[in-house]
Amino acid sequence: MASAEPHRSILHIDMDAFFASVEQRDHPQWLGKPVIVGAAPDRRGVVCAASYEARKFGVRSAMPSRTAGRLCPDGIFVRPDFARYSAASDQIMAVLHDVTPLVEPLSIDEAFLDVTAAAGDIDAAASLARDIKARIRERVRLTASIGVAPNKFLAKLASDLQKPDGLTVIREEEKVAFLRPLPVSRIWGVGPKTEAALHEASIRTIADIQDFPGDLRRLLGAYAEDLRALAFGEDDRPVETEHERKSISSEETFDRDTRSVPLIRRTVLAQASEVAGALREKRLAGRTVHIKLRFADFTTLTRQKKLDHATQDETEIFRVAWTLLERQRGTGKAVRLVGTGVASLEPEGLQPDLFDEKARRRDRLARAADALNARFGPGSVRRG
Numbered sequence: 001m002a003s004a005e006p007h008r009s010i011l012h013i014d015m016d017a018f019f020a021s022v023e024q025r026d027h028p029q030w031l032g033k034p035v036i037v038g039a040a041p042d043r044r045g046v047v048c049a050a051s052y053e054a055r056k057f058g059v060r061s062a063m064p065s066r067t068a069g070r071l072c073p074d075g076i077f078v079r080p081d082f083a084r085y086s087a088a089s090d091q092i093m094a095v096l097h098d099v100t101p102l103v104e105p106l107s108i109d110e111a112f113l114d115v116t117a118a119a120g121d122i123d124a125a126a127s128l129a130r131d132i133k134a135r136i137r138e139r140v141r142l143t144a145s146i147g148v149a150p151n152k153f154l155a156k157l158a159s160d161l162q163k164p165d166g167l168t169v170i171r172e173e174e175k176v177a178f179l180r181p182l183p184v185s186r187i188w189g190v191g192p193k194t195e196a197a198l199h200e201a202s203i204r205t206i207a208d209i210q211d212f213p214g215d216l217r218r219l220l221g222a223y224a225e226d227l228r229a230l231a232f233g234e235d236d237r238p239v240e241t242e243h244e245r246k247s248i249s250s251e252e253t254f255d256r257d258t259r260s261v262p263l264i265r266r267t268v269l270a271q272a273s274e275v276a277g278a279l280r281e282k283r284l285a286g287r288t289v290h291i292k293l294r295f296a297d298f299t300t301l302t303r304q305k306k307l308d309h310a311t312q313d314e315t316e317i318f319r320v321a322w323t324l325l326e327r328q329r330g331t332g333k334a335v336r337l338v339g340t341g342v343a344s345l346e347p348e349g350l351q352p353d354l355f356d357e358k359a360r361r362r363d364r365l366a367r368a369a370d371a372l373n374a375r376f377g378p379g380s381v382r383r384g
């Protein structure tokens with residue numbers, strides 16, 4: 001079948017038993033032994049990661065350490081050392097960025113790569129994946145499992161199928177058949193509740209969804225469409241690089257908890273201006289405005305609004321943030337902290353409002369203000 005768009009080549013890289021593997025790498029005497037990273041077995045707390053040797057005893061991450069200690073009495077319990085894990089993570093991400101800038105980190109040890117341009121076709125993508133595994137082994141002395149597929153859903157599914165040190169390729173032309181025998185729980189977004197609802201209707205495998213004769217919407221509502229698409233291996237979500245996902249925000253904790261609307265308003269105005277300045281400096285604009293409120297009792301809430309265009313305009317950021325905040329005013333609680341930010345970042349210059357005379361003037365004024373701020377010291381803008 002010819003199609004106008006070439007198929008994409010997406011990789012999902014997932015490190016094997018990451019924290020435990022770093023510990024084994026740094027303590028060779030623990031190689032081949034059941035290593036359990038997390039709380040000690042005589043303490044309250046959970047397992048963060050278990051080596052494959054420990055998994056043989058049934059030890060899993062998020063399990064209470066006491067249970068792990070019972071299942072695996074000879075386990076080597078290690079307190080997590082996040083500094084070393086994050087150093088290893090940086091090295092791994094650097095290997096990935098050598099391949100393509102289109103890297104979307106999902107967590108400390110997982111990332112998507114779009115190698116469509118870098119590889120050409122899925123076979124080239126698979127050999128690129130082999131190179132990446134070799135480079136990670138060489139430079140970081142750890143093993144990774146990689147899934148290679150035409151989209152994110154299938155790539156993530158594939159990376160999990162032959163762990164550890166796996167490489168699994170799912171091709172466009174075999175994806176529907178590939179999915180058929182798998183349990184519905186393999187589909188992204190199918191948690192225990194959805195799974196139970198599907199089992200209720202005798203839907204157990206992905207084939208059962210593909211072949212379902214009735215209307216899945218009766219069972220699942222609006223989610224039915226997405227589920228059906230995924231069951232046929234369709235997923236067009238793009239790989240989003242770090243700066244697209246990250247946000248630029250500014251937060252302030254008041255000296256004393258406050259109910260003063262003018263004070264909160266002034267603070268948000270200043271934050272909108274700081275955030276807009278940081279966006280302009282980095283030549284970015286964002287599609288989502290978000291706020292954060294922490295009350296005197298430490299309860300915290302965040303709210304966000306997605307715009308139909310990207311902005312770096314402080315007036316607009318303030319207006320949206322203030323609307324979000326005003327909706328929360330009814331609580332009457334004193335405010336301890338307020339924050340304003342912009343996310344879903346993209347390179348500037350794509351915003352239609354720069355064609356609008358007023359916005360262009362505001363933009364010029366804002367740049368002049370940035371220059372002044374640069375001379376008289378920066379605010380407290382931070383990246384989140």
Ligand SMILES: [Mg+2]
Binds near residue numbers: 014016017109110
């Ligand atoms: Mg992992």
